[in-house]
Amino acid sequence: MITHACFRPLSLVLLLTGLLVTLPAADATRPDRAELTALMHRVAGFQFQQFGPTTPPDWKTGTFLTGALAAFRTTGDARFAEPARAWAEKAGWKVTGKPFHADDICVAQCYLELNDLQADPVRIADIRRKLEAYFAKTTIARGEADNPTAGDQVRPFQGRHVWWWADALYMAPPVLTRLAAATGDARYLALLHRLYWDTVEHLYVPGDRLFLRDARYFDQRTPGGQKVYWSRGNGWVYAGLVRILDTLPSTDPRRADYLKLFQDMTEGILPYQGDDGLWRTSLNEPTWYPEKESSGTSFFCFGLLAGVNRGWLSREWALAPALKAWAGLQTCVTPDGMVGYAQAVAEKPGRVKPESSINYTQGAFLLAASEMYKLAPATP
Numbered sequence: 001m002i003t004h005a006c007f008r009p010l011s012l013v014l015l016l017t018g019l020l021v022t023l024p025a026a027d028a029t030r031p032d033r034a035e036l037t038a039l040m041h042r043v044a045g046f047q048f049q050q051f052g053p054t055t056p057p058d059w060k061t062g063t064f065l066t067g068a069l070a071a072f073r074t075t076g077d078a079r080f081a082e083p084a085r086a087w088a089e090k091a092g093w094k095v096t097g098k099p100f101h102a103d104d105i106c107v108a109q110c111y112l113e114l115n116d117l118q119a120d121p122v123r124i125a126d127i128r129r130k131l132e133a134y135f136a137k138t139t140i141a142r143g144e145a146d147n148p149t150a151g152d153q154v155r156p157f158q159g160r161h162v163w164w165w166a167d168a169l170y171m172a173p174p175v176l177t178r179l180a181a182a183t184g185d186a187r188y189l190a191l192l193h194r195l196y197w198d199t200v201e202h203l204y205v206p207g208d209r210l211f212l213r214d215a216r217y218f219d220q221r222t223p224g225g226q227k228v229y230w231s232r233g234n235g236w237v238y239a240g241l242v243r244i245l246d247t248l249p250s251t252d253p254r255r256a257d258y259l260k261l262f263q264d265m266t267e268g269i270l271p272y273q274g275d276d277g278l279w280r281t282s283l284n285e286p287t288w289y290p291e292k293e294s295s296g297t298s299f300f301c302f303g304l305l306a307g308v309n310r311g312w313l314s315r316e317w318a319l320a321p322a323l324k325a326w327a328g329l330q331t332c333v334t335p336d337g338m339v340g341y342a343q344a345v346a347e348k349p350g351r352v353k354p355e356s357s358i359n360y361t362q363g364a365f366l367l368a369a370s371e372m373y374k375l376a377p378a379t380p
Contacts, residue, residue, distance in 0.1 A: 002313050029251065030323070033075075036373045040071045040339030040366055041079070047362040049081050057091040059171055060345075062106035064359040066243070069113045078309040083138040085114055093123050099130035100137070100144045102168035105175055109243075112178035124182055127175065134169030134191055150216040159198030165347070166203055166233040169196065169241035177247040192244075193254050200261065209268025210283065211237050214345055222285040222349075229283040230348050235299030241349035242306045259312060262303070266313060269300055273321055277328025291352040294332040294341045298364035301325035305371035324373055329365065339365045 031039070040182045047064055055061055065084045072080035093111050097104030099107055108127040116122040137157045142150045147164045155161040163172060180188040203211050205227065212218060213233040220228045241262040248255050272283045278297045280286035304322035307313030340354050342361035 046337030059103040061108040064363035066109040067363030070370040104171035106171040159195035160202035163199045165209045167236040170236040174243040209264045231296030238303040239299040276302040278326035295361040302368040
């Protein structure tokens with residue numbers, strides 16, 4: 001367990017010895033900011049072109065746009081932000097679908113980030129109305145959050161029944177932290193802590209420092225008899241922690257708990273990084289589906305780079321695997337900006353094809369690229 005950014009256990013030091021020796025070479029080949037900006041434009045441009053005239057207001061689009069807006073905040077280039085603003089305007093700043101379903105409120109992350117750039121009550125009015133119902137809610141039915149693990153009974157309004165799957169810890173929590181920052185309403189943070197840590201208690205395996213995807217996987221095993229740890233499921237949680245910590249007040253009494261979980265998860269994921277810098281869809285049994293995979297890897301790369309950039313992870317041991325992941329991801333990007341080897345919508349390990357591309361992976365890659373930009377040398 002990491003107790004401070006400057007400390008790490010001996011086992012992890014030994015584990016990463018092979019990675020540390022590659023650091024000088026990785027530094028020597030690090031791209032400059034002009035190269036990274038051009039790369040981000042290719043990746044974002046590919047996805048904007050794929051959308052065409054109609055961009056659906058769903059969690060996949062919401063995740064992509066979090067990456068596009070990260071690219072804007074990092075580079076200051078409005079070409080990353082303007083399509084997001086136009087999309088939000090066309091969507092009427094509305095949250096559609098089921099208000100208690102984490103996927104369906106993910107798009108509000110984009111609205112809130114755009115509201116940070118230019119405050120306008122209209123931009124966050126709908127999500128505020130939708131979330132107001134959370135505060136009086138005491139029970140939740142299966143259909144309200146599409147929860148297949150709940151049976152047909154009405155359940156208590158707890159994290160394990162609302163944010164019942166690991167992915168939800170990316171989709172919904174940053175909405176609450178950003179709403180608290182935008183409105184000054186501390187109720188959003190109290191709600192966050194209550195739901196989040198109940199889900200952690202339900203799905204997190206402390207001994208492995210990893211998350212099961214949902215309760216259906218408590219007793220399932222890989223062909224080799226291991227617990228089923230899905231790469232992207234853990235990537236959603238890991239990247240979500242960065243987005244929570246980035247907007248959670250430094251004085252919040254539970255901030256240290258989120259930071260510790262982030263640091264512990266870092267120890268959980270690093271042993272399973274492949275020699276090529278990439279993770280497989282099955283974290284702890286990579287031979288089950290041996291193809292490289294870019295969505296989980298992009299989230300892990302983003303988290304590692306963000307941890308280094310913010311001082312949450314020790315640079316001397318976290319930077320090397322982060323750069324190795326970044327180098328591996330470059331082998332997944334085509335000249336036109338498609339991030340291939342992206343596992344399609346799923347809930348468990350599975351096959352991946354080189355031509356497989358999807359918008360949330362384009363966004364996850366942009367999150368990682370935005371953090372890489374902060375480490376890159378200025379353009380000559």
